[in-house]
Amino acid sequence: MKFKASSLDEEDPKCSNRSGPFDLEEPLVRKRKKVERPLDANDLIYAEPWYKTVKNLHLWNTSFIDVVLISSPMGMLGLPFLTRIKGFSAKIYVTEATARLGQLMMEDLVSMHMEIRQLFGPQESCFPHWMKWEELKLLPCSLRDVALGKDGGELGGWMPLYSAADVKDCLQKVQRLKYAEETCYSALIIKAFSSGLDIGTCNWTINGPKGRIAFISSSIFVSAHAMNFDYIGLQGNDTIIYSDFSFLNATEDIEKDHNNFFPTTHDFSCPRNAENDGQELAKSLLHVDDNMEETQKLAFLSSHVIDSVKVGGSVLIPISRLGIVLQLLEQISASLDVSALKVPIYIISSVAEELLAFTNIIPEWLCKQRQEKLFSGQPLFGHVELINEEKLHVFPAIHSPKLLMNWQEPCIVFCPHWSLRLGPAVHFLQRWCGDQNSLLILENELDVELALLPFKPMAMKVLQCSFLSGIRLQKVQPLLNILQPKVVLFPKELKLINSSKSTAFSIFHYCIDETLHIPSLKDKSELEIATDLTFHFDWRNLKQGNISMTRLKGELLREHGKLRLISGNVQQSSEIRQLVHWGSPDLERLLTVLSSRGIKGTLRKAISGSESENASVVLVNDPSQALIEVKEMNTVITATDENLASIIFEAIGSILDGI
């Protein structure tokens, strides 16, 4: 079993450019003199943006990839970089919802990029000026880290953005899956189960005749928008690839968690319990207040939004995770109603209309409470009504004529961005960054210092908020107790497990660009044999031991991750011939057997010096001429007559072991 560690789904949201006119030569001269002063806007690179993807994508032989599994819309953004490589022919599996949302996000990115590209005019060459080594050397430390990576090896990860055609082509190669739909690749069955992170995000199970693997991406047990983390669907797998990297951004103290990771009461080494115990644990997992905490965060943000608009400031909310934005939208509009404020809310994006329409037609990927809305005939999300009531306005771009007619401040704007360098968000930041009453709401994962650099000095208030984005570390252990794997693969960075402790499963650590070999749990494939084939079995018992064997003939099917032998259209031959022999022949016995079948032969030593040295030869002259040459390891039959040759063959078979 091989597992290649990679992070294609970790499209790096860093993008080093700034918007605004800037003299390229001047700062370089200046920078030569200075040492370690804080960055300012002039240090940034002014050029058409490039995007960072998997570090060594260019080094892979993409034709060796058989299958690509995409777990989330965000994890799809780098996919066109891969699919546009010549020779790429892998099967790509994505949930229907992720495929659609990913498509909209990519189209939006391409459209935002096209807009900024107009500022720079046509690209001078395929290799940007800033990527030249002389230029990179001159970059301030923190920017050089962004450009080259901490270990200096990430320069090759920079890519010019794909085109709309690349996106289209990429989506044509994608196979869309329903919730828990079984799809077969060769002898593997692949299924997607909700991960709870966002609408359409998923974890995977891969079952084959040689074992069962579950792949766990960033997952959330209880969600207020997406369908919950379906960990029950992941039960019964031997191997778990744990690929939730949210702990890297988690605010919790990892050291502290380390101690919680092995509470004495529930231990990895505890014996595998009956189902009941597992259910208890499952309940204890679900009864945690994750969701309440998230709701409190939303309420907190919302109260700040209300405060800002009350004093006449506008609020800018750059869109990050879709589910959170939709919830925030509901929360804010409810708060506005409570405070009897009439402040317009705008969503501005080239794909906003399609995005909102889509969220209202995928009940299958939403949480239970939202599904209940379907069953009672109400829209799945609040935005449907907000649009009808004209509290929410949706426009494709900031220059839409209708927007200009409709525009009113203070207001609340949701819009897409890319590291605050692309998209309508940039425009609104420039407009409001000097207004102390206005408010900017950012997600935590952004490097705020760097992101806001072009807009400094900022009078605008900035609120940073981090929402739960994966499994809390203290839940990893109870989760694994329920899943009961035999092998767990953790990322290298998650070395929290005390190896001296004996666990119910073995642990391996994987890291980027290294292939990890996992000992196969089953070295043999399971084969299911249809019982009607047994009617044709012709058992023979061996002299040695208690072994019996029979030839087996059928049609092999690979389906549902299983190998099956069925009778199908295969002709079961009535005449059964031994095809394999072993043992050494006894010539005297051979002559006896031959004569019992009416064949007369005489024994003769082979002519010395000839090829047939060390061979014994039986000459047959009745019923017709034939010759049997017998050596230690083989026997050759020569006859002029098909029938005689066949009888001799049977005779030899009877003095050897064989089947």
Add this chain to the structure above:
Amino acid sequence: MAIDSLVLGAGQEVGKSCVIVTINGKRIMFDCGMHMGHLDHRRYPDFSLIGPNFDQSLTCIVITHFHLDHIGALPYFTEVCGYSGPIYMTYPTKALAPLMLEDYRKVMVERRGEEEQFTSEHIVECMKKVIPVDLKQTVQVDKDLQIRAYYAGHVLGAAMIYAKVGDAAMVYTGDYNMTPDRHLGAAQIDRLNLDLVITESTYATTIRDSKYAREREFLRAVHTCVAGGGKVLIPSFALGRAQELCILLEDYWGRMNLKVPIYFSAGLTRQANMYYKMLISWTSQKVKETHSTHNAFDFKNVHKFDRSMIDAPGPCVLFATPGMISGGFSLEVFKHWAPSETNLVTMPGYCVAGTIGHKLMSGKPTKIDLDKDTRIDVRCQIHQLTFSPHTDAKGIMDLVKFLSPKHVILVHGEKPRMATLKGRIQSELGIPCYYPANNETVSIPSTHYATAVASDAFVRSCSNPNFKFSTSSWEDEHGSTSRNKNFIPRLQVTDDRVAQGILVMEKNKKAKVVHQDELPLMLGEEKHQVKFAYCCPAHIGNLQENQETESSGLSLSSTNDDLLQLLSAKLANEFSEGSLHDFGEHLQVESFHVSICLKENCPYRLRDVGVEEKSEAVFFCCSWEVEDEKLAWKIISMC
């Protein structure tokens, strides 16, 4: 082992669909419908046949779609009879079924003044027990039972159900449509390995022509009526047909720039459109693709109808529930509109016996006696909608052929037609077929598997194409004129993917399947190869018969290589290109090798072959293995 199917409803009839299937100890109820044509105990399936305790007797219930003949008895079964186990249906069915049930309950209680069989609360409580499923989602009901829904067309959310327990698997189709319509796609299912298919057979003997011609016919009838100032009544259930016809009319109204109002009765159907909008991904591809700019269920020309408008002057089109004019509002409107010959009533293709719809369709009556006090004069036009969301006979045959199950059971049809279809399935497809009556059980055997571990070498050998050679003769068309060419034996090459291996059983060990080459090593023995070899004299004349050379010269001039090439050319006629390998020095077909023998004393030459020895004779040295015995002797006869 067997699969038992107890047909509780829709056996040799249409109505109250309900089949209890027992597979390897699991018992599944497919559909829980009611019969619209009966008012007594016959309206529900006879649940007493299931056994004393429903929760213990049944593993789960699966409902295929929201039509009452498939779900009508569910609230009664769960809330009155007390079944509390799991119930599965698709998202749309869970969303839309309560509307259908509530609609029906109201008709029964408020219009017919019947004693109610279940209440609104019963419907709500019943639906709470339902677990919604997505298409193709593989649901693990318990450790052993797996179910999966496939798209069935027919109505929004309709599904065909695949169920599997251990090695036994089956499909229950529910109602389905094999051709797409205005708002729904055609049924779609994977090729599955099935023991049993239970299929509907509403149109067991009907073959239908183009749908568009029949749609045009409907539109023309409606247009003619409203153009003449008449009113069009379209009795229909809240869901399904109403939306399909409405999409059709909307489109036509737009194209013809018609201003005649289209109405929906009550709030019911309008509310249903709200559901349709959210469930748009379950509709047809075309409707789906355009949803973000224009949702096909936003009907611009459709207005709400009020009871006071029944006798208002002027033309209009009205969709009124329930379908089949079995009572309720559609009956009320019918009473008012039927006496005028300018009006039009359109009826669906199928109406349950006992309804007014059924009477209208079976010959054109001039008078209908509603009860002993009420008689309706029927002078209006009647248009029968001939397009139906059920598959026709061709579709049923296509599906059964595609799935190729081991057995077929027909339900949801009329007895004589089912008999005809059964005959076709058995004779044309060679699949045993049954059409049990209500309360009968059909028992069929199911497939089982034994498990063994397979070695890699075995699995690998099965993945390679498995060419097989066989000799067959075909008769020459002009047999009488060329007698000696009457039968030309031909070697046929086929790749039938035959897997061959050895099954080894050792005491106290798991059964093992290996490739034959692995066996000696596995047993700790040395392999002993048994081969054939024959150094046969070349019959030069034999080889040259096709070459049209003069038979006088014995071609002593030809070199040995030429002889091998002659043989090669001859073999090329007999074998496909891939199987004959010409290595110059020798030729090879499978394990059969042949070369010109240059040895004076070849050990495989039999001296006294009957022919006198000629020093100048040429020999072909041949060797082969037992697998290619037949092939070898065939080639030798050609040498």
